[in-house]
Amino acid sequence: MTDDAVSSRRLALARDVLATEADAILNVSARLDAVFLRAVDAALMCRGRLVVTGMGKSGHIGRKIAATLASTGTPAFFMHPAEAAHGDLGMITGDDMVLALSNSGETAEVVALLPALRRKGVSLLAITGRPESTLAREADWHLDAAVEREACPLGLAPTSSTTAALALGDALALTLLDARDFREEDFALSHPGGSLGKRLLVRVADVMHSGPALPVVRPDTRLKDALYEISRKGLGMTAVCDDDGQLVGVFTDGDLRRLLDRDAFDLDGPVGAVMNRAPRHIGAERLAAEALQRMQQDKINGLLALDAAGRLTGALNMHDLLRAGVV
Structure with missing residues (x-):
């Protein structure tokens, strides 16, 4: 294969990845319904923190969502599900709300937390790619982040699914921002070390x-x-x-x-x-x-x-x- 052919193939693959992930986000957007609005209302009424949890790649996405929530007016932090099972669950109170991410909805470390969360009286919002999964069924509110296919050419690496979950988390955070009438000045108070904080x-x-x-x-x-x-x-x-x-x-x-x-x-x-x-x-x-x-x-x-x-x-x-x- 010539150098030009190799370059063309690589560009075509990169463009296909972006197109596939863009389609995944658009499909998630089309599925948003009243459940999303009820989840937003619940988060607004939450007297505690929004505790985000997830394992593996979902955990990485969860950390980003928690950071976005915290910086846009919704008190939030990330809790590793494996550490939660060994004592970190003590960080959660009955006033908190948990946002759990799992593409399969069957991640063992996350599902194992459900009985303890119920005993604490914690409300649960789940983002999964399978509405029929254990996590989706047990959640008070489930947001469907299912994708038709991963952008990975092998169909293995989480790509479209993690992008869809991240975008859905951003949609949640920014809808809450708007509902709280969160302003630039409020954002600056959470970012005193950033350029916006300096300006404001x-x-x-x-x-x-x-x-x-x-x-x-x-x-x-x-x-x-x-x-x-x-x-x-x-x-x-x-x-x-x-x-x-x-x-x-x-x-x-x-x-x-x-x-x-x-x-x-x-x-x-x-x-x-x-x-x-x-x-x-x-x-x-x-x-x-x-x-x-x-x-x-x-x-x-x-x-x-x-x-x-x-x-x-x-x-x-x-x-x-x-x-x-x-x-």
């Missing part, structure tokens, strides 16, 4: 320079001394405030370059004569992501921050946002 949780006050680190001079300060202040504080600018502490202007590195271009400056003259009298600013309580957006829109590198009373309280630049992970 970090405030200007968290990253700004304040107190002794805040560059500020009076309008009658010599331009030379204002430049020293800019250099000492390292923000590329200095705020200019009057005797009452009210912000009246700003002088930046860019303002200095423009003065040099015009050759129209006096190092011993007051900075108030050459300052920008319309300084761009933002509330210290605003999100740092808003400061980033403002800088990008106005094509500037820094902003002054004001408190609720409109008084200067801090300053920040793009480097501060980079360090905070907002950018």
